[in-house]
Every structure is written in structure tokens, then in C-alpha cells.
Amino acid sequence: MQCKKCGQCCLNTEMMLSEEDIKRLESLGYPRExxxxxxxxxxFLRNINGHCFFLDPKTMKCKVYDYRPTGCKFYPIxxxxxxKRCVVDEDCPMSHTVTKEDxxxxxxxxxxxxxxxxxEAELRRHLT
Ligand code: SF4
Structure with missing residues (x-):
């Protein structure tokens, strides 16, 4: 697929994070909360003023791109x-470039x- 790095997918994000994602981001010095x-x-990733915490709104670039959450790497799949299946998110303007092979x-x-x-969510619910 092609990505035009528009940052659209970082607006009002509903991206979920695994514990591994969280630890990787914490290792950069960002507190989980x-x-x-x-x-x-x-x-979930937190939104600040309608965009992902890690999006730089001036450049529309991800501040942690090399360490980004797993779900962001697969997006727009x-x-x-x-x-109950993998689909392509039509909100991505480049969704048409995702192939069946992808x-x-x-x-x-x-x-x-x-x-x-x-x-992980079941475990957290059990622990609280
Ligand atoms: S919305 Fe699609 S084209 Fe835009 S940055 Fe995200 S993945 Fe790339």
C-alpha cells in the first residue's frame, strides 16, 4: 500500500495499545498516563485537541514513528x-492502494x- 503521510489516521484516534506497545513508548520517557x-x-491512545497525543499538529508527523503502536503499523488494514475479519478502513485516502495480497x-x-x-483487557478487568 501507499501512504501519503497526511496524518488523517491520527485524528480522533481509537487505536488500541498492547502492553508491549505501552512499554516501548514508556522507554522513550513518556509516562503511560x-x-x-x-x-x-x-x-487506547489519548487524543489531545482532536488528535493523537503523539501527532505533531504543525507538521502532521508522528513524533514516535519508529516506535509507533502495532495497530498504526498495520493501518489502514x-x-x-x-x-470478524480484516478489512481496509475507507477513511484512509490511500485505502484504494491496499491489495488483497497486503x-x-x-x-x-x-x-x-x-x-x-x-x-490483556480481560486480565485488567479481573485485577480491578
Ligand atoms: S490516513 Fe492513510 S495515507 Fe494518511 S497517514 Fe494514515 S495511513 Fe497514511
Missing amino acids: EFAVEKRGFI IYSIRE IKKHCKEIENFVERLIK
Whole structure:
């Protein structure tokens, strides 16, 4: 797929984070409570003024691109819980460049990642 680095996917983000994502971002010196919010056991990237905590609104560039969350690496391929399959998010202006091969190549990893997010959320709900 092609990405035109427009930053559209960083606006009003609903991207979920795994514990591994959180630890990687914390290792850069960002405290978890600053960039993450918990809802029903799941951890999401925090939005500040309508955009991801890590987006520089002046340049529309990600401040932690090399360390970005796993879900951001796969985007615009996402997992639809409702359809129970990998789909392409049409909100991305380059979604038309994602091929069936791209989806096939990444879907298993995405499914495994979603399973991990669900397990981690269940664990958090148990612990609280
Ligand atoms: S919305 Fe699509 S084209 Fe724009 S930065 Fe995100 S992935 Fe790239």
C-alpha cells in the first residue's frame, strides 16, 4: 500500500495499545498516563485537541514513528469485530492502494494482535 503521510489516521484516534506497545513508548520517557486512556479494560491512545497525543499538529508527523503502536503499523488494514475479519478502513485516502495480497500477508498477525488485546483487557478487568 501507499501512504501519503497526511496524518488523517491520527485524528480522533481509537487505536488500541498492547502492553508491549505501552512499554516501548514508556522507554522513550513518556509516562503511560499521559498518552494512554483505559476504557473497559482496553487501553487506547489519548487524543489531545482532536488528535493523537503523539501527532505533531504543525507538521502532521508522528513524533514516535519508529516506535509507533502495532495497530498504526498495520493501518489502514484493521480488524472488524462485527465482521470478524480484516478489512481496509475507507477513511484512509490511500485505502484504494491496499491489495488483497497486503491483507492476506498481514491478517494473521493482526488477528493474533487482537487476541492479545482481548486477553490483556480481560486480565485488567479481573485485577480491578
Ligand atoms: S490516513 Fe492513510 S495515507 Fe494518511 S497517514 Fe494514515 S495511513 Fe497514511
